Amino acid sequence: MIKMIFFDIDGTLRPFETGVIPESTKLAIRKAQEAGLYCAIATGRHWVEIYNEGLVEGMYFDAFVTLDGGYNYIPDAKRAKAQFTVNPGYKPKEYQFLMELPEQELPYFDPKFAEVLLKESIPEAMVERLLALLEKDPFPVLFLEERRLYANFINEDLLRTLAYVHTGVPPLLPLSEVKTKEQLMLIPILKKEQVAPVETELSDCHLIRWSDGLSYDIAKKGVAKIHGIQRIIDRLGITMDEVSAIGDGWNDVEMLESVGLGIAMGNAKPEAKAVAKHITEHILSDGLPKAVDFILDLNRKEG
Secondary structure (H helix, E strand, O other): OOOEEEEOOEOOOEOOOOOOOOHHHHHHHHHHHHOOOEEEEEOOOOHHHHHHOOOOOOOOOOEEEEHHHOEEEEEOHHHHHHHHHHOOOOOOOOOOOEOOOOHHHOOOOOHHHEEEEEEOOOOHHHHHHHHHHHHHOOOOEEEEOOOEEEEOOOOHHHHHHHHHOOOOOOOEOOHHHHHHOOOOEEEEEOOHHHHHHHHHHOOOEEEEEOOOOOEEEEEEOOOOHHHHHHHHHHHHOOOHHHEEEEEOOHHHHHHHHHOOEEEEOOOOOHHHHHHOOEEOOOHHHOHHHHHHHHHHHHHHHHO
């Protein structure tokens, strides 16, 4: 019996092709919740990106695995649901990358309203090595902290990457800022010949390639969505066999392979499909609602 579903965002909830979450997907989330299931996010995105893009607008989620498992939390139900009535995840009029807003303007899923269960920062030595690489051979990097997102410089490759995920251009801050706060994830935009030197120098980190082929999530070695999922379900008293996850990307493979019911989107990478227990339709053919119906049908048969 499935008690909780974890949803990837890009390519699963939101099509890359349109950049808009279909109403049928929002209805499917509510349908799962009305059936008594917990619904949660499991994404490589930062919660600030989720806010800026309105990626969960009008949808209440019970838990968040973000930054590929590097930052994981459960909103306090009482506070978050009260805030949901004020701001159910509305996309702001202007992008906010340095989150210094009045509390009443914050989205319900701001970690200020949550219990953070697992936070994995990149080792300082690895950050220092990246900064040394940038001195020798500069390339654009997005720096992701707990409440700030920013870049070191902007070029056409970075702009293409941002357009690919339908997000805005973050502020530019000097590299001296990087050492002032914990870095939870680094996203370099690399040319092919730059990948190997970064992998060599950042030996205590791992690189996960984006679907665009240019960008990489760099996180502390061992960080994965499934570790965030484990912390959350432990807190809720749910076993891994009682968990389903739906995803499409390379960063979803371990998650889909490890949960009780891994479902790959029809548009998923071959590696994700290879480990999934079920493959639903393409995202543009209502693959997400059909995946939720598949789960609910299984529950009815088992119940």
